[in-house]
Amino acid sequence: MIWILILAAGVSGILIGGRSAVTGFLSLQYHPARLLQDFAASVGVGGALLNAGLVAALGLGLVHLAGIQLSGPTLAAVFTMFGFGLFGKTPLNAAPIIAGVAVAARLADRRFGEYILIALFGTALGPIVSLVAAELVPGGIGLATLAAILAGLATGVVLPAVAIAMLRLHQGYSLYNVGLTSGMVAVFVAAGVRAAHPDLPPVGVWDPAGTPVLEGAVVITSVVLVLAGMVLGGHGTLRRTYGLLAFDGRLPSDFCDLASVDAALVNMGAMGIASWAVVRGLAAPMNAAVAGAVFTVIGFAAFGKHPRNSWPVVAGVILTAIVFGKPLTDPGVILAALFVTTLAPVAGQFGPVVGILAGAAHLLLVLQTGAWHAGMTLYNNGFAAGLVATMVVAIVEWYQANVSQRDRRFTR
Amino acid sequence: MKHKDFVLHLIGEAAHFMLDSDPMRMVISLHQEEDGLHLAILDDTRRGEAELQRIRTDLNNARRPELAGYYGSMAGSDVLGSARLNLIGWQIKHADVSATDSGTRIDLWLGGDRFNPAAFSIPEGTD
Incomplete structure (x- = not known):
């Protein structure tokens, strides 16, 4: 298929x-x-x-x-x-x-x-x-x-050496691990390139109108995935899809294995439709970058993302944009609102409040990180989210070891 | 010791799993052979047959080289959340899980294609 x-x-x-x-x-x-x-x-x-x-x-x-x-x-x-x-x-x-x-x-x-x-x-x-x-x-x-x-x-x-090291940094709480990896590599490459070419010009093409063809592709793909899941799984597909929402989504969560292939397909389609609704709701254009982000969300809905662990981080981005007065149709905001779902495992494991805070931190960071690597990695959101996840993990780990379990700590 | 880092990660994840149930006693035993090694972990936590079966399933999961070579490297390196035995399962040859008189025993068999756990030199009944 x-x-x-x-x-x-x-x-x-x-x-x-x-x-x-x-x-x-x-x-x-x-x-x-x-x-x-x-x-x-x-x-x-x-x-x-x-x-x-x-x-x-x-x-x-x-x-x-x-x-x-x-x-x-x-x-x-x-x-x-x-x-x-x-x-x-x-x-x-x-x-x-x-x-x-x-x-x-x-x-x-x-x-x-x-x-x-x-x-x-x-x-x-x-x-x-x-x-x-x-x-x-x-x-x-x-x-x-x-x-x-x-x-x-x-x-x-x-790449493999760096990817494995980065995985241990955020412990699987950012789904786009190669985002953090490629960001790290790109920062070094950009530094080298800028040393030789200080006047490296920025490039950027953003279509503010979008195209109905890409919107159609997103919607048709999502509907086909839902229908394929329903046909494949028959009676019980919706129950299995509902059961999938219980997973925290931390890497590696293969929903085809943990739940079932039919549930994973329905979840993919549902996340596609939900992402399309977010784009529509924010009145953002369905251009190539936005459609690309939606297709990425659809893919990762078989590997960690689902509506229950995704909504808090998306809400964190949108609320933070509103608080700081950033237009919701700003390219950085709309892409962050979609790609932030890489942090879905943070909300899945630590709850919606931590998820919303992670989403907020993500937006603030991702608007800066593009300049660090001069756009040389396409996963700018994955880079920023990996840093956010690393920060969250460090804080929670310290809290668990030193505060919540201090009565169980051994002293010399 | 061959593959010291690999073995350390497996021991870390297996110990993480055992410690999640807050045992009063845990024993880790390692025996190395020419073509493989045997890692045995014992604790004093009694587990029901359903839980033992779940552990067996996680440790004897399907071959997933794309997950073993990449995400398998997370085994033993994270302490947040529950232990994840499937990270071990993707990387080992075979696992036996059994109830002992006082708790649970997990035997992990690692090795190359030539390695035959059945011919291993550990005396039967060693706990």
């Missing part, structure tokens, strides 16, 4: 854009990809959909080639790749990073399948490859491509 959805997206892109979809897709391969790019605004929605479909197909193909079963984490990875294929990832900037992770797996004497999630999510650093190919290296497309591939390989090689 996922292959059909991806194929439908790619074919729709060609049908909508015709010849320009193909030329648009080709031009994206040497297009700047640093945050925040709207590929639909840059080359047309047809080219953007074709690009997103091919990026997702690359991810899904690798999952099959590596002999890994399609379940919660792999669904999350493929939907995330599709979503970010609308605003930053391309097959050309993703492939060298994936190859770099494969090299790291070889160095560690592990099978690629063991690192496949790091490889797929790690394509968030695609803008580094695009930066080298399209902005930094003069001297023709051949030299630029070679330099970009080398940069991507080097980036991919370091």
